Amino acid sequence: MSTKILNVGIAGLGRLGKRHAQQLARNTPGARLVAACSPVAAELDWARDELGIDRCHDSLEAMLAAPDIDAIVLVTPTTLHADQTSACLRAGKHVFVEKPLSLDVATCEAVEAVAKQHPDRVAMVGFVRRFDPSYAEAKAAIDQGALGKPFLVRSQTCDQNDESGFFVRFAESSGGIFMDCSVHDIDLARWMLGNPKATRVFASGTIAIHEGLRPFGDVDNGLAIVEFEGGQRAVFYASRTMPHGHETTTEVIGTTGTLQVGMGAHLSRVQYRDASGVGHRALPDFFARFGDAFRLEMEAFVAACRGERPSPLTLNDATEATRIGQAITQSLRTGLPVTC
Ligand code: NAI
Structure with missing residues (x-):
């Protein structure tokens, strides 16, 4: 179990991403929202002005390159989830990905295979209910x-x-x-x-x-x-x-x-x-x-990343x-x- 505060970066600041960002910035014990990425400048302005996030990027890659970021929360369009989840795991980050992981079963299975190569990283899908x-x-x-x-x-x-x-x-x-x-x-x-x-x-x-x-x-x-x-x-x-x-x-x-x-x-x-x-x-x-439920879901992800409890959801739940x-x-x- 880690006592270190989890440094989190968020990708996607749309309808749901803004909610997750507010949650992580203000109301998730054990975590700190340190960076955000979006291709939309106005969304990054919102993160700066509303949440005081000064590390704002126009691509996920920039966040993945930062060694002090422990975990990424993906709230991007569905078509990006699978590739971005794999990229996060390969960069050594824990990852929370919004549902669905992919619209294609083989693609889900491919991401599961990447996760198996990184068993010490948490990979959790957002079935909030x-x-x-x-x-x-x-x-x-x-x-x-x-x-x-x-x-x-x-x-x-x-x-x-x-x-x-x-x-x-x-x-x-x-x-x-x-x-x-x-x-x-x-x-x-x-x-x-x-x-x-x-x-x-x-x-x-x-x-x-x-x-x-x-x-x-x-x-x-x-x-x-x-x-x-x-x-x-x-x-x-x-x-x-x-x-x-x-x-x-x-x-x-x-x-x-x-x-x-x-x-x-x-x-x-x-x-x-x-x-x-x-x-x-x-x-x-x-x-x-x-x-x-959105609050408790993010708390569960952070707790899993900090080794306090196992992740309640796996990528296989997403595949099935x-x-x-x-x-x-x-x-x-x-x-x-x-x-x-
Ligand atoms: P949205 O279209 O409002 O937001 C998408 C965000 O991703 C935007 O901020 C956009 O700028 C950003 N984005 C696009 N390309 C990007 C890239 N390459 N890198 C980083 N950011 C990028 O969509 P919404 O409604 O927020 O949904 C996002 C995801 O959340 C979807 O996959 C959806 O299925 C899921 N969702 C889950 C819900 C739940 O109940 N768990 C409810 C609503 C959405």
Whole structure:
């Protein structure tokens, strides 16, 4: 275990990168954000002005060359994750990479092989939901046998409709709705069911609002069924068009009990009653839902780098999520079941 403060550099200061940067700069015990990189000058200005980071670079290579940087947090576009993760490991850095590691299974496996050559470096993928206190409680209950044998997971990631269709602009590189959104549900299902091997998937979907997705073979509402070895099953739903807010929910069904996480998209515990009925305010987006989890995730990465506890997530978790996500995407595009 190290008592040294971990020097961290961050790559990518976009929608999520800024959040991770704020977390690391202000609120992550044992770590210090010392450098940032982005090809966008305005983002580096933000890091300088908002966070007081004076080591700002326009390329990852410059951060990797700095011997005093211990760990890199990658919050860059998905298409860059795999190569950048390998580059960080080869430079002797610990690395946290946002999900998904790659849209391609062979590429994930190649990064795993690089990680195996650097066993003393932490390589962790950002499946943030595992750090949400409610999901952690559910997993602990399952491990203690509260549901008997869990055999079915029903999980959804449903975003509030964004009329600007911002995700349509990223449709070419996001990998589609299942790789972008359901990859979290896929990871949760594997985790809750004890990492069974997926054997076959079926998927379907529809475009309810965002016609701009059609040229990319993508949908704004998608459904998938995954069969696992041994009879366990998972059902996923992903949507970009919810009218009320962000609703991530998961149900786990076992032989002696069931549990549900996140039903109702509650923003708070306040309930309102008036002539129109009874209701509550809804979560607007995933930041509102998973703020605590993003903090705890970064704390877990830093603790693993400092040797305080093992990394709770491996690159193999990322590979297996991509394997299932890609099979689902292929099933959506072909209309046929796909063997994993
Ligand atoms: P974004 O497009 O807002 O940000 C990407 C950032 O990467 C920008 O700052 C851009 O300037 C920077 N960048 C581009 N090329 C670069 C390079 N060569 N080197 C360094 N920086 C570079 O994207 P967003 O929404 O922040 O997503 C980033 C990643 O995080 C994606 O892979 C996405 O899948 C993942 N993500 C994960 C979420 C989760 O729930 N865990 C939620 C949202 C995004």
